[in-house]
Amino acid sequence: MAAGALKARRRGDYKFELEYRTRWSDNDMYHHLNNSTYYFLFDSVVNTYLIKHCALHPPTSPQIGLVVHSHCDYFAPVEFPAVVDLALRVNKLGKSSVTYEIGVFERGQDHVKAVGEFIHVFVHRESRRPDASGMAKELKTGLERLLMHQANL
Template sequence: MALEALKSRRRSDYKFALEYRTRWSDNDMYSHVNNSVYYYLFDSVVNTYLIERCSLHPPTSSQIGLVVHSHCDYFAPVEFPSVVDVTLRVNKLGKSSVTYEIGVFERGQDEVKAVGEFAHVFVDRGSRKPVKHGMAEALRTGLSKILVQKPKL
């Protein structure tokens, strides 16, 4: 996706949000939140959504999501002390895979600070292979609620 389109993201482009209060230890030597913390936030918002809205129970679920792709585009720094809204949407929903988009917004500011992408493939817990029938129905139903419909050309 073009960087200009990502830079223009607003909170309203996302359908789920999780608040995060930055910690002193999140800052790096340049006095802004370290890039590794963004990936922690991506993992947190995705898994919070899966647990709260998709009936996923990681310790006992027969299917688990394996991360097969992730990246982040950074547009402006965040630094301690800040409160950020980590926002989530689904850009693509396949038979056994899902591609999420995560936006990071600092409280009180409209400009997106970073936009990330995170892809899961849901597999059988034991074999680590995609299941024949695809992801569980509860997962699909929950994820479809935050799926962004692309305009038809």
């Protein structure tokens, strides 16, 4: 997706939010959130949603999600101290894969600071291969709640 379209994202373009309070150690030497922190935040919002709304229990679930792709477009810095809202949506839902989009918003602001993409492929815990039947029903049902229609991508 074009950076201009992503930069135009607003909170209402997402269906789930998770709050994060930045820590002093999140900053880098340039006094803004380090790039690696954004990926930590993406992982946190996705897994929070999966655990709370998709019946995923990472230590014991028969299926696990493997990250096969991720990237981030940065539009404006965030620095300590700040409260950010991590906004989540699903842009594509396949038989065993899901493409998430995460918007990072500073509390009280509607302009997105960064937009990330994160793709999971759900595989059998032991074989590390997708199940022939695809994702578990509870998982797919939970992810469908975040699915955006093609016109809203």
